[in-house]
Amino acid sequence: MAEPNLKLHVAVFPWLALGHMIPYLQLSKLIARKGHTVSFISTARNISRLPNISSDLSVNFVSLPLSHNVDHLPENAEATTDVPGTHIAYLKKAFDGLSEAFSEFLEASKPNWIVYDILHHWVPPIAEKLSVRRAIFCTFNAASIVIISGPASVMIHGHDPRKTAEDLTVPPPWVLFETNIVYRLFEARRIVEYPTAAVEGLSFGVVGASVGISCGRRQSDSLEISRNERDGLFMSASVADRLLWKKKERSTETMLHLSKRLQDHYADGFIEFLENPRAGVYSK
Structure with missing residues (x-):
């Protein structure tokens, strides 16, 4: 104590x-x-x-x-x-x-x-x-660090086999289980073009895996809106779904409380x- x-x-x-x-x-x-x-x-x-x-x-x-x-x-x-x-x-x-x-x-x-x-x-x-x-x-949450940084051999020695944007859209070789926590193509392209973008908290392909979500941001305002995979622009159908979901947010109050x-x-x-x-x- x-x-x-x-x-x-x-x-x-x-x-x-x-x-x-x-x-x-x-x-x-x-x-x-x-x-x-x-x-x-x-x-x-x-x-x-x-x-x-x-x-x-x-x-x-x-x-x-x-x-x-x-x-x-x-x-x-x-x-x-x-x-x-x-x-x-x-x-x-x-x-x-x-x-x-x-x-x-x-x-x-x-x-x-x-x-x-x-x-x-x-x-x-x-x-x-x-x-x-x-x-x-x-x-960054743990899932983010695993995808971005990897094991010590990658973090310290720079032995990252991922060289292209496409390489970042699939689980890295050191992740030995199935997961869909990966970069979208437009996010991966930004990182390849501008490596410093990796530390700016780019979100991943699963709601809840976004950087900082456990640090005070309300999840009821954090539902992911789908983007076009190539250019990153928001898709109209996804925006409509977001508006419909907003009407149901009261049902999430228990989850938010937890x-x-x-x-x-x-x-x-x-x-x-x-x-x-x-x-x-x-x-x-």
Whole structure:
């Protein structure tokens, strides 16, 4: 059990995409509801895009200055929504420039934990140097990671046999069971053309396998609308089906309630780990 009356200061630092920032904000609120203080780190423009936080929650926004002196990065671009897929690499370059400001914040504020995202390769060495415990909150679910990343031989050594868009529309060779959780052709083409698109939370071919669905997004508003496999455009018949389904959403209230209970259960377990890391294994 955690120490009674233990109050933590937890810093959270999502990638510069709304599909990452919103789940991190949801996690921040859950942590704050347990009586802890949260520092939510991002850039000024991104912070202004986020919904307001109840004044009774101790969630403080920390703005880091993102450089706009990166070639090919549009003016005032601070999130993936501000740039085309071809320019995400330039946003990442600007993002890497936040490391010094982040280090200064961490040294000055001395949080108990830093919860960071998958692209923050420079966070672990900074946190280790300053003796700040760290944890990754990944907005990708397990099925997504298996399809995108694969085993260690693929993730670390780059031995991915998939070379074409068509290769991504079937289960990878390391998945030894039947599954229809795969990329659609238009999604796969985007990844092949712009590899950085893979981390932007592309959804897969099954409802419920979308990135971040367990992080606070209401499933009643998340029914998938079918797209044309070649160009990704929505199909009129699928839109009509979506409207008909919307009328029946009351029947899903029990399912949503159970989903919320599971979400709270997982979040409580994570927060308990932050409160008492000696009960488990943490990355320090």
